[in-house]
Amino acid sequence: MDVLNLGMVGGGTVGSGVFHALQQNGEVLARRIGVRIQVRKVAVKAVDEPRPYPIPHRFLTTDWRAVVEDPEVHLVTELVGGTTVARTIVLTALRLGKPVITANKALLSAHGPELFREAERHGTNLYYEASVCGGIPIIKALREGFVGNRIRALYGIVNGTCNYILTRMARDRADFPTVLAEAQRQGYAETPPDLDIDGHDAQHKTGILASLAHGTWIPASRINVEGIRSVTPLDLEFAAQLGYTIKLLGIVKQLNAPESDEDPTEVQVSVYPALIPSAHVLAGVQGVFNAVFVRGDVVGDTLFYGQGAGKDATASAVLSDLADAALDVRLGTRRRRPAFVEVPGRIRVVPMDEIVTRSFVRLSVVDRPGVLARIAAVFGQAKIGIASVIQPEGHTGEVVPLILMLHEAPDGAVRKALARIGRLPVVKAPPVRFRVESLS
Amino acid sequence: MDVLNLGMVGGGTVGSGVFHALQQNGEVLARRIGVRIQVRKVAVKAVDEPRPYPIPHRFLTTDWRAVVEDPEVHLVTELVGGTTVARTIVLTALRLGKPVITANKALLSAHGPELFREAERHGTNLYYEASVCGGIPIIKALREGFVGNRIRALYGIVNGTCNYILTRMARDRADFPTVLAEAQRQGYAETPPDLDIDGHDAQHKTGILASLAHGTWIPASRINVEGIRSVTPLDLEFAAQLGYTIKLLGIVKQLNAPESDEDPTEVQVSVYPALIPSAHVLAGVQGVFNAVFVRGDVVGDTLFYGQGAGKDATASAVLSDLADAALDVRLGTRRRRPAFVEVPGRIRVVPMDEIVTRSFVRLSVVDRPGVLARIAAVFGQAKIGIASVIQPEGHTGEVVPLILMLHEAPDGAVRKALARIGRLPVVKAPPVRFRVESLS
Numbered sequence A, B: 001m002d003v004l005n006l007g008m009v010g011g012g013t014v015g016s017g018v019f020h021a022l023q024q025n026g027e028v029l030a031r032r033i034g035v036r037i038q039v040r041k042v043a044v045k046a047v048d049e050p051r052p053y054p055i056p057h058r059f060l061t062t063d064w065r066a067v068v069e070d071p072e073v074h075l076v077t078e079l080v081g082g083t084t085v086a087r088t089i090v091l092t093a094l095r096l097g098k099p100v101i102t103a104n105k106a107l108l109s110a111h112g113p114e115l116f117r118e119a120e121r122h123g124t125n126l127y128y129e130a131s132v133c134g135g136i137p138i139i140k141a142l143r144e145g146f147v148g149n150r151i152r153a154l155y156g157i158v159n160g161t162c163n164y165i166l167t168r169m170a171r172d173r174a175d176f177p178t179v180l181a182e183a184q185r186q187g188y189a190e191t192p193p194d195l196d197i198d199g200h201d202a203q204h205k206t207g208i209l210a211s212l213a214h215g216t217w218i219p220a221s222r223i224n225v226e227g228i229r230s231v232t233p234l235d236l237e238f239a240a241q242l243g244y245t246i247k248l249l250g251i252v253k254q255l256n257a258p259e260s261d262e263d264p265t266e267v268q269v270s271v272y273p274a275l276i277p278s279a280h281v282l283a284g285v286q287g288v289f290n291a292v293f294v295r296g297d298v299v300g301d302t303l304f305y306g307q308g309a310g311k312d313a314t315a316s317a318v319l320s321d322l323a324d325a326a327l328d329v330r331l332g333t334r335r336r337r338p339a340f341v342e343v344p345g346r347i348r349v350v351p352m353d354e355i356v357t358r359s360f361v362r363l364s365v366v367d368r369p370g371v372l373a374r375i376a377a378v379f380g381q382a383k384i385g386i387a388s389v390i391q392p393e394g395h396t397g398e399v400v401p402l403i404l405m406l407h408e409a410p411d412g413a414v415r416k417a418l419a420r421i422g423r424l425p426v427v428k429a430p431p432v433r434f435r436v437e438s439l440s
């Protein structure tokens, strides 16, 4: 059987997971693809660092260049993270014509097109299944499974930390800081947690999925992002009463049906916490699990669910890429499925202000007649319809909650109206608002 | 751009769906893979038959041999169905070295190994993503996405007709014949419906998934199958009260952890209606939708959800295979991922009698003291523990229902005990029993 040598850079959470999975299942993988993948060296920052799975000393080195440049190394994994040294590692390997497997969504988000170009220039390829939703083979599904589809809509729960926090808040009626602190203690959230809870990790992943779906690279700068800091147990509770669950979603939605090739395809690409119907499969995704709901024009509605992170689930995705890369090296077909394929056609990423959605609004108002009339007047002037008003029972005191469900309206108009409402003397706290996604 | 010609045999539900999808998205597919797939001819039984999507007359012929043998045809789809002429069509194309794409699970189930051998002998390949769960790319996920995993367990809702009927029965408290008749009127069930509702279609699909998961071809004859005719609205109602939903499941479960390569891996492969926890994601799969829950030793728990049948969803899977086949032809890598890879290692498909599960039992008993003691005595003698007994309220008359949840016990023992219980004078109808799958 053919043997290919793997040079690993990074032996931390994911790297040691990959090392361990290859030890455990390398033989069955070899039988399945007809190529044996053998770890040659693992470059790390400090050899004596403790690792989730042990890596024997003889494999370890602190010299990543020696690993990548070793002429006996045929495949390279970059499992370091970040956008600085990781970029150099990937570029160095690609320039040597070596296929690179990475889990680094931040790097792809920041430098995707540069890396794709470099891979093409040197007749090699970049594989990144592990960069989005850990163990869920969503990139393969989009690129290969749905190769005959136009992706009409994609809604992803792509950040396990946020989903864990929202699930716990809903279940235990606990507030955000409490649950976050606990998640950090239990290792479900990083310290600092900003990358996750402010939505940037989801933004990177959503950008990758949106780009693959539409065949145009969509940089993070064009993706509106809002995190989950503003969600309170009260919102989760009222949403539940109305039949909704709040989830942080990555959203990629085609908004028009272009008549000709001249017309741009208009696409929404954004990340925000949204109310989704509790009966929808996506609402049932609990805890650290991830899921991606994909609507293709041919296939219809589909859902992919699994663990979005963790040493093992992520390693499973790296092994999948390793198998593809190994086959491509052995068969001399490194450009079989290029890392990114530009599909001609104009894409307009629609600015958030123009995006039309329904809204859930929670106001803190003084408990006095006439208040609703004042608020309704502002929405009326802005031509925003009110679908329903709920004054939840059991709240007493000077200031009480008032819940409004608004009809579809452009985001800019809703935000302006809410700013005005926030300045009304009868409104005692900044308005809270979440968009409603029917997913239909 | 390279162009490959496609010869289609079968232009019915799936065939016309493929033709239409290629018209609609052939251009974007070509851009994505760098090869244009062009339909050359479509063989059908009768040219003037009405079709779900129209196929222009100039494409149609009734001579499938002429299509398959046309030297200008590079790829062949078999979308005829059945195991007779379809087998001849596939063998003819394979013997000409042409890659064949099929959606025919019955053919694979009956003749898989013969077709795989013939493909190997002639240096070509057979692709069958569309044969299991229509639009869900589950075969790609198992073979490629989870290439680095051993599949510990797989539970599939793989027959949309059965899932539709069970969903409607549960929702409307309607009985099986009524819902079946309605499903037939609406086109959700075939006439006759036996292949679906007696579980044979699920058996074919489960066999394919089990074989891929374990690298040994598992013929239908080794797969215990029970359909959904025995499910009543009463069972669905009592199951729901206990927190369960009844679904027809295809089950592939590894039962042991072999210590050495000498020990066989013991696997359960079966199809039966089972109680699953209502809170589980699989329980939320409604109507004609399919879903497959896969537990890999590296990736953990995953779920794949989508439409399991229909002209469009199935066409999406055929297009995915067409893209792979086209790349393989263009790059000369037809054996890149052989249709079936035998993985060494002994597999023992455990006979149903030895399978250990919990059970839900519904008895129709006379409403008299001492009845439970008689029944409990039989279970006690058989060493089968009773977890709980429920005498549902609101049932009056001579004969009342009695629900028992049994602890884990071998299937053979449970069946024997139930046969004895069925003969007790106090038991007035054949015992109804469903297995309980915790999915944990």
Ligand SMILES: NC(=O)c1ccc[n+]([C@@H]2O[C@H](COP(=O)([O-])OP(=O)(O)OC[C@H]3O[C@@H](n4cnc5c(N)ncnc54)[C@H](OP(=O)(O)O)[C@@H]3O)[C@@H](O)[C@H]2O)c1
Pocket: A009, A010, A011, A012, A013, A014, A015, A043, A044, A045, A046, A047, A049, A062, A064, A078, A079, A080, A081, A082, A085, A103, A104, A105, A106, A130, A131, A134, A308, A309, A310, A311, A314
């Ligand atoms: N963790 C997850 O669940 C997960 C899931 C999906 C994707 N990812 C992505 O996977 C990548 C790796 O994440 P991780 O969680 O595995 O990170 P990690 O645990 O921090 O591991 C990083 C590894 O890189 C090594 N390293 C750092 N600088 C290096 C240098 N200059 N030369 C050689 N090695 C160096 C570290 O060495 P030491 O071991 O000596 O410190 C460590 O082994 C990131 O891009 C992340 O976004 C992670």
Ligand SMILES: NC(=O)c1ccc[n+]([C@@H]2O[C@H](COP(=O)([O-])OP(=O)(O)OC[C@H]3O[C@@H](n4cnc5c(N)ncnc54)[C@H](OP(=O)(O)O)[C@@H]3O)[C@@H](O)[C@H]2O)c1
Pocket: B009, B010, B011, B012, B013, B014, B015, B043, B044, B045, B046, B047, B049, B062, B064, B078, B079, B080, B081, B082, B085, B103, B104, B105, B106, B130, B131, B134, B308, B309, B310, B311, B314
């Ligand atoms: N329907 C689904 O949703 C679905 C989903 C997954 C998989 N599948 C599988 O896909 C396959 C096709 O199913 P289907 O529903 O498309 O069946 P279908 O609608 O009955 O179509 C069968 C096609 O085969 C043609 N045909 C029959 N005998 C022929 C012959 N001797 N020579 C040439 N053509 C012949 C028929 O011609 P006419 O058009 O002239 O009658 C028709 O076009 C089956 O294996 C099925 O199990 C179906």
